[in-house]
Amino acid sequence: MKILCFAHLSEQLGASSMELELGPISVADFMAELKNRYPALLLDHVMIAVNEQFVEQTHVIEPNDTVALLPPVSGG
Amino acid sequence: MSHDRYSRQQNFGPIGTAGQQELAAKHVLIVGAGALGSGNAEILARSGVGTITIIDRDYVEWSNLQRQSLFCEQDAIDQLPKAVAAANRIKQINADITVHAHVMDCTASDLTSLLDTSKVDLMLDATDNFAIRYIINDAAYQYQIPWIYGACSGSYGVVCNFIPGQSPCLHCVMERMPIGSASCDREGIIAPAVQMVVAMQSAEALKWLSGNRTQMSDRYTVFDLWSNMHQSIRMDKTGKHEACPTCGAQPSYPYLKSEAAMRTEVLCGRSSVWIRYPRQEPLDMNLAASHAMQLQAEVKSNPYLLQIQEGEYRLVIFQDGRALVHGTSDSLEAKKLYHRYLT
Ligand SMILES: [Zn+2]
Numbered sequence: 001m002k003i004l005c006f007a008h009l010s011e012q013l014g015a016s017s018m019e020l021e022l023g024p025i026s027v028a029d030f031m032a033e034l035k036n037r038y039p040a041l042l043l044d045h046v047m048i049a050v051n052e053q054f055v056e057q058t059h060v061i062e063p064n065d066t067v068a069l070l071p072p073v074s075g076g
Numbered sequence: 077m078s079h080d081r082y083s084r085q086q087n088f089g090p091i092g093t094a095g096q097q098e099l100a101a102k103h104v105l106i107v108g109a110g111a112l113g114s115g116n117a118e119i120l121a122r123s124g125v126g127t128i129t130i131i132d133r134d135y136v137e138w139s140n141l142q143r144q145s146l147f148c149e150q151d152a153i154d155q156l157p158k159a160v161a162a163a164n165r166i167k168q169i170n171a172d173i174t175v176h177a178h179v180m181d182c183t184a185s186d187l188t189s190l191l192d193t194s195k196v197d198l199m200l201d202a203t204d205n206f207a208i209r210y211i212i213n214d215a216a217y218q219y220q221i222p223w224i225y226g227a228c229s230g231s232y233g234v235v236c237n238f239i240p241g242q243s244p245c246l247h248c249v250m251e252r253m254p255i256g257s258a259s260c261d262r263e264g265i266i267a268p269a270v271q272m273v274v275a276m277q278s279a280e281a282l283k284w285l286s287g288n289r290t291q292m293s294d295r296y297t298v299f300d301l302w303s304n305m306h307q308s309i310r311m312d313k314t315g316k317h318e319a320c321p322t323c324g325a326q327p328s329y330p331y332l333k334s335e336a337a338m339r340t341e342v343l344c345g346r347s348s349v350w351i352r353y354p355r356q357e358p359l360d361m362n363l364a365a366s367h368a369m370q371l372q373a374e375v376k377s378n379p380y381l382l383q384i385q386e387g388e389y390r391l392v393i394f395q396d397g398r399a400l401v402h403g404t405s406d407s408l409e410a411k412k413l414y415h416r417y418l419t
Contacts, residue, residue: 045257049309074209074229
């Protein structure tokens with residue numbers, strides 16, 4: 001599974017993208033797993049897109065999917 | 077008007093002379109005259125959009141000049157209101173169009189009275205906080221006027237069209253108003269990220285205003301110029317929520333209600349400001365505290381309130397969204413601090 005980390009998440013992770021051996025896994029479980037592996041990641045309010053589609057918490061992510069983690073951004 | 081002025085734009089097939097005439101008859105409201113407001117206003121003025129209204133509550137500072145393209149050093153020396161400085165420059169760029177500048181806060185009532193008294197074809201979001209965006213979102217769906225969300229921070233940016241009757245609204249994409257979202261004074265900002273958002277927003281604006289509405293993007297587009305990543309996200313499956321208070325079957329437009337507006341009150345004889353901002357949901361105190369700590373502020377909390385110390389300022393925040401800001405008697409400064417930590 002490919003994970004893309006946008007904005008401050010890439011600084012917290014130390015990389016803008018990574019590959020994880022995961023799935024099939026629900027979005028909710030995926031987020032819990034991510035928080036567990038990388039406690040430094042601030043994931044509150046972060047939006048999840050799987051293969052460039054917003055998905056619900058119950059959506060199941062497959063091993064070959066690309067998951068984008070998108071923090072909300074307010075600056076302008 | 078020189079005959080030649082818009083020739084290159086008219087030679088672009090999808091716009092043509094007909095599209096150019098459409099642009100001249102249109103009125104765009106730009107909310108915010110900072111980085112995104114500057115860039116969008118300049119492009120739309122050069123493009124010949126007939127009327128531009130620009131709103132901003134702030135004044136020009138030196139730290140703006142790195143990316144806010146309508147301003148010059150003299151504007152910062154004079155501390156001109158951004159809306160006024162922007163309008164001055166726009167008039168130099170294109171004397172044939174009409175420009176209205178409003179130095180104001182853009183509360184729900186400011187916005188609705190503006191929409192009640194003039195016909196606006198499109199709203200461009202060039203603000204820097206979500207509190208205003210939820211107001212714009214409600215106003216857009218109530219008045220059936222599309223708005224284009226744009227935001228940037230660091231090397232990261234987002235653009236999304238919200239078109240009443242066609243797209244899900246901001247509420248549907250972000251159900252809860254984010255706390256501690258990425259902003260410019262915190263994470264910094266590079267000018268190319270601004271220009272990228274401006275390019276996408278103004279292209280969408282030109283499509284809508286020139287009569288090319290079917291070309292409007294239906295994606296939530298994000299990019300990061302530093303890590304070379306780009307995503308264009310479909311929103312349809314999460315879809316329009318029937319129960320959405322803004323775009324659902326029975327909308328209530330909660331952010332336009334007068335009791336939902338942010339109010340400030342300067343306390344006499346003390347350098348403190350009260351902020352009242354009734355939230356739609358109770359404030360998540362733990363989340364707010366952890367974000368404040370990320371910003372290197374000193375944080376103290378108990379189950380009832382949260383205290384944030386930043387230099388000479390101290391914010392005392394209650395769960396219902398009220399806050400007391402100590403260390404200033406300037407309500408604008410107090411609001412800035414509130415937005416920095418809580419929206
Ligand atoms: Zn909605």
